[in-house]
Amino acid sequence: MTHQYRVLVVDDDPELRRFLAGELAVENYVVGAVGTGQQALIRLRDAPWDLVLLDWTLPDFSGVEVCRRLRASELTIPVLMLTSRDAVAERVQALDAGADDYLIKPFSIEELLARIRARLRRSGSSNNNETVLSFADLRVNTASHEVSRGGEEIQLTVREYNLLLALLKDPSRVQERQALLHNVWGEHFVGDANLLDVYIRYLRKKIERSGFPTLIQTVRGVGFILREGDPKI
Known part of the structure; x- marks a missing residue:
């Protein structure tokens, strides 16, 4: 049926x-x-x-x-x-x-x-995706929407969570800016594309901690990718 x-x-x-x-x-x-x-x-x-x-x-x-x-x-x-x-x-x-x-x-x-x-x-x-998505020491439970890094819980807004989810679903691939805008803000998003940069900054501030590797890397002219970088100072 x-x-x-x-x-x-x-x-x-x-x-x-x-x-x-x-x-x-x-x-x-x-x-x-x-x-x-x-x-x-x-x-x-x-x-x-x-x-x-x-x-x-x-x-x-x-x-x-x-x-x-x-x-x-x-x-x-x-x-x-x-x-x-x-x-x-x-x-x-x-x-x-x-x-x-x-x-x-x-x-x-x-x-x-x-x-x-x-x-x-x-x-x-x-x-239909698995309940837990992970990258390095970052964990997202898609059923409960719980987010943690190194076992420490992180509180995200709905928009920040959806952006992180979009990056996590295909962490080995560079996510193009327009694709992220469509996935997170809707297929027919009309507005300032810099909104994406604002939310990337919000997300980095919450999930990247001093002494831990950075996780969200900028690929200039293309978009963003999850990849471990140098520890955040």
Whole structure:
């Protein structure tokens, strides 16, 4: 029997909710639909969902706040944010809150369905990976999201964790900048590419300790690779 993915639609516009629910049902998704952030959090915590379509503007609190609370509760459900806001700063705000992708209204249903398929493929692929990924003395448990180095636990944000995971999944290969942006910030990321450098710095600051070999190496003009370097001073 073919698995039916479960998608929760969160939007305060009842007509859009009905439209999206109908289109998704035609595509053989199991669909839930709610109109407030509070209802969304209740549904997300009470039942398993494969993906959330989350509107930014809700009557009680914003979709960004829903996303923050979702990630704070350690739920890793993929979130695709739907909004009419298109400023780069607002996109960064949504992504930093834990959104996996971002689609500007008005959008075509064909593009939305393509984004959903891509996100579910990526999520399904990661679910099939081994539970523990490691490099040198760095360990990541993908089931519990626990990260440690030399046995010492490291606290990462959702974005830092996803960036580290992207590097860890193929540690012997140089990860190109554009590929990392697509994998961590979504296939259709539009914004300042220097955002990647900012998060690489955040990640290095947390996982590279004085006296231990550096782990994230820059390959100029290409991207980044996990490789043991000289001890950090």
